Each structure stands twice: as structure tokens, then as C-alpha cells.
Amino acid sequence: MRHDALNKITLGGLLVTLGIIYGDIGTSPLYVMNAIIGSRPISPELVLGGISCIFWTLTLQTTFKYVFLTLRADNKGEGGIFSLYALVRKTKVKWLVFPAILGGSALLADGLITPAISVSSAVEGVQILHPDIPILPIIVSIIFGLFFIQQFGTNFVGKSFGPIMLLWFSMLFVLGFNQLIQNPTVLKAFNPYYAYQLLVNYPQGFWILGAVFLCTTGAEALYSDLGHVGRKNIYITWSMVKFCLLVNYFGQAAHLLKFEGQTININPFYQLMPEWFLLIGIIISTTAAVVASQAIISGAFTVVNEAIRLNFGPKLRVVYPTDLRGQVYIPTVNWVLCAGCIAVVLFFQHSSNMEGAYGLAIIIDMMMTTTLLSFYLYLKRYPLLLVMLTFLLFIVIEIAFLVANFIKFEHGGYVTMLIAAFLFFTMYVWYAARKIRNQFVDFVKIKDFLEILTNLSKDESIPKYATNLVYLTSANRRDEIESKVMYSLLQKFPKRADIYWFVHVDVLDEPYTMEYKVEEMVNDKVIHIDFRLGFRIEPRINQMFRQVVEELVKNNEVDITSRYTSLKEKNVIGDFRFVVIEKTLSYDNKLTFYEKFVLSAYDFLKMLSLPESKAFGLDTSSVTVENVPLVVKPSGKFRLKRI
Secondary structure (H helix, E strand, O other): OOHHHHHOOOHHHHHHHHHHHOHHHHOHHHOHHHHHHOOOOOOHHHHHHHHHHHHHHHHHHHHHHHHHHHHHOOEOOEOOHHHHHHHHHHHOOHHHHHHHHHHHHHHHHHHHHHHHHHHHHHHOOHHHHOOOOOOHHHHHHHHHHHHHHHHHOHHHHHHHHHHHHHHHHHHHHHHHHHHHOOOHHHHHHHOHHHHHHHHHOOOOHHHHHHHHHHHHOOHHHHHHOHHHHOHHHHHHHHHHHHHHHHHHHHHHHHHHHHHOOOOOOOOHHHHOOOHHHHHHHHHHHHHHHHHHHHHHHHHHHHHHHHHHHOOOOOOOOOEOOOOOOOOOEOHHHHHHHHHHHHHHHHHHOOHHHHOOOOOHHHHHHHHHHHHHHHHHHHHOOOOHHHHHHHHHHHHHHHHHHHHHHHHHHHHOHHHHHHHHHHHHHHHHHHHHHHHHHHHOOOEEEHHHHHHHHHHHHHOOOOOEEEEEEEEEEOOOOOOEEEHHHHHHHHHHOOOEEEEEEEEEEEEEOOOOOEEEEEEEEEOOOEEEEEEEEEOOOOOOHHHHHHHHHHHHHHOOOOOOEOOOHHHHOOOOEOOEEEEEEEEEEOOOOOOOHHHHHHHHHHHHHHHHOOOHHHHOOOOHHHEEEEEEEEOOOOOOOOOOOOO
């Protein structure tokens, strides 16, 4: 199946969409009303105000901002904050990199909490029937199983989970509707007046926004998963999903009003269920909660993959488990998230304790998305006044949520903030270090060395290094090459070859471009190849290079037959050898404290990264890795005295 198939509306596509992206936001009825009520006595002001806040949050924040506006900011079908950044960085506004990195870090940090709280909230329902049952082993087992199946791809996951989520939303509707028809007066909470009364006049009502915010936390993952399912599928399914969610929320409100003046200790979601249905409902809820985690997990894969391609993080092994473009699996990220989720469960023990850690990081991500989205709308030539009003609307809403969520910091919010800070540090160091290093990489004109390379190729006094010698170069200009490449070719160890190939990979802001350009600088001696790849394309240079060479041979543009006399007579294909130059920071540098810290941290992170040869998909049996010193700022001459 091709990526354009995602734009087609099919029953299968709709089911996959339900299974992949709505788990987080779809299971919010499990804990949102419970968080709003807390230990407070039931009152019409609290219940109707809480429901009104939920309705307007889902309408303004989820529907209007994300579904209506943000999904339009797709990069050739791809979504997520880094795709959005790739669209707006053409503005040349350098500081936009910071909201991109901060937003991506916050989203990944939230990914540790979402599976933990979703699964815990559902499994804890078992204790209504059996209070003494140990639930932690059950929660941990479910989380491990969820991460285990990620290796099979989101297409498999979506097809498996889609029918489950359809059953879940149907259950939400039936349970909510059954209570709503008994007290339809709660529908008056559509009036924003009730939300205003709660936030302004109810004692400490403003801080309830921290609980209300939980109803929209899956919106950012919805955008990140755009490339997995397609925009049209999201448009259609969201209408149904939102309707079922609201019916259930209003049903919970109608039920709670029966207990006016009382304090309840049971999750209102489970109170909607008749006693005979409780066990079935818990099983369905638990299964749906497992699915809830899928949205953030697949979103995390997308975010990390885009971060790698945009040089915001160390290179990691990326697997494409299906033939659907946009669907990726990153083993390292998967198992780190798995370990983190299990650690969160064991640390907090109960879902109510996790509520403090949940939501604080994701609101930061939403604010960063709002910032980048405003620049995108401006680039699309929307009226400046409209862009500013849109920005102000959402940034005011999100600042209010942020302030309300700050009370969670000491109650567990510090966990996600520390994780987000660590991820931000990692991404920033990788980005800043590469900026510092690239400033001091010397480039030379290739044309100045063409004659030398030609003569070197004919110099039989030097042992032949390879028939075809291939260098990977970072020079963006075709007429330039790193001085270190020429140093390797001519000085470090003169390398005689029959044909010299210089290969450059240019990562584009578009996700799926696959183009190349060939320039023969010296006939049958020096050839330059430029690969132009989208930031979602895995750079399998070994295979791509081979395909290009085969095409050149087919067109009689190059002869790769071995130049050894005995082999040439038999038309034996000559050997190919790749050389990858790794730049290591030299001790012979005079650096500021900031530069030294950033570059040292980068070198440490690089040890955790894939080697350049594997990152570019090269056959390691034919690759030579050369380490050359990187002198950023020479320390200067020593005052040596001759005696």
C-alpha cells in the first residue's frame, strides 16, 4: 500500500484510525470527571461547570485548533511538531528551533505517563469487585505486552485495535445516553456561563482547569500520527468520537447530580455501569486503555525519527515494519519507553497519584505548536490580523491551563518536567554542537584537485587502494569538498583508485522526496552524486548508490569493469570501497566554557549513536572509517625557546 492510499476513505482505514490515534483522548472519560470531582462534595456548580469546561475545551482546543487548523499544516501528508518546524524554518527565523525542540521533548516526556495512567485507571476498576487483588503485576504485564507488539507495525496494531475502539466508543455512548435521558437538563452546560461560574466563583475553581485539561491531552498525538492514517480519515472519525465522548461526559454529570451534597469514593465512570455489566465493562475499559497508549507510542516513533533526520538527536536504528510510508518502529525508543512506563507505575503505585505528573508537559508542547502554527499560517498568506487573533486565542487558553497545571508540579509533575528537560538538553546539545562543528569545517574547490586526482589514478608507484573509491561528503555545494577528504586522499595515505566517487546526502524539509543528480567532473575518473532525500526517508545509501551506478552503466555513462588486466579480460566488475570520515574533537583547541561543554556532551552522546556507516546503510565489510581531528579554534603557538 502506498502513502496516497491513506487519503482514501475506506472502512478499513477508518478502523485503523480508531485503533491508532484516539486511544489517549478516547479513554479520558475513565479519569477526567473523577479528577474534577476529587474529594469535593457534589454540587450543580461543580458538575455543570466541569462539564461545560470539558465541552468547550474539546471544541476549541481539540476540534478547532487541532482537527480544523493544525491538521492542515501537513508536510506532504506528515504531521507532528517537527514536520511543522520543517515547514516554517524556511522563514529563516533562527529561534524557531527552540519551540520545536521544547515541544518535541515535552511530547516524548508525556509518552512515559500516558500508557501508565491509562492502563492503571482501567485495571483499578477490578478492585471494585475484588478489593484485595494485586493489580500492579497485571498493569506491568499489560504494558510490556503493548510495547512488545509494536515491532509488528501500526498497520497491524490498528487493524487489531480498531474493532476494540469501535466497541469502546459504542459502550461510552450507551452508558452515557442511558443516564442522560434520565436528566437531560445537564445539556444546559453547553452554555459557557457555567464554565465561567466554576472558574471565577467556585472556591479554588480556577485550579480545576488542571483536571479539565486531561480531556484534550491526546490532541497532540493525534497530529503526530497524521502520517499513519491520513487527514480525511481523522476528519470523519473525529465527529463520531467527539459525539460519543460528550454523551458519556454528560451522562456522568447527570448521574453525579443524583448525589448532590455527598462525597463519592468510586470513579463516576464505573458508576454508570449496571452491576451485571461491571466485569464486562472493566474488561472492555482495560482493553481500550491498552489501545489508549498506542497513540502516544506511534507518535513518539514519528517524533524521534523526524528529530534524527533533522539533526536534533543521535542516530538510532529505524525499522519500517510495513510497506506503508509513514509507519516506523524504533527499537531503542520502544524499549526505553517501556522501561520508563513500568518505572512510573512502580513509583506512583496508583493512577490518582499519576494525575499530578500527567498533563504538565503536554501543555508546553501545545504552546510550542501554537507558536509554530502561527508562523505557518503567516507563510500561507492568511491575514496578519487573523493570525494574531488565532495565536492570542489559543495562547491565552493554554497559558491558563499551564498555570492551573503548575500546582501538579510538587505532586508528580516534576517527574515529566525532569524527563522533558533531559530530552531538551539532548536535542539542543546535538543541534548546537553540529552548528559549532560545521562552522569550522574547511571546504576546498574540487576543480583545484581534479588534475591531481587524475594523475594519482595513473600513478602505478602507489598501490591501488580500490577500483572504485567512494567518499561521503557533507559539502552542500557540488563544486566543494571538505579539506579533510582531500587530506585523506592525498596526504594521510595516498589512495589510488580508477574512479573516485563523491556522494552527498541532502536532507530536505519535505518528508518523502527521493531524487539524485550525477555530475561527471572528469570523464570516467571523478563523479559526484547528490542524493536529495526527504526527512522521513531512511538513507540506505549502499542500495541507492548501487541502483544509480547500475543506471549509469546501463546508459553507457561509466565503465565499472575492473581495471586489473586479468580481471578486465573476463569483464569482472571492479570492487567498491567506501570511506567515512569521523571528526573527533582535537585537544588542540582553545574553546569557551560553553563550546567545550556542548562539544564534550556531543561526543558522549555520539557514543550512544549509530556509527555513520550504519546510519547511512553502508555494507560495513566494504567501509573504511577514518578518524580525523577537528580543530575548532587552534590554541595558538607555544613560546618555545631553542637552546
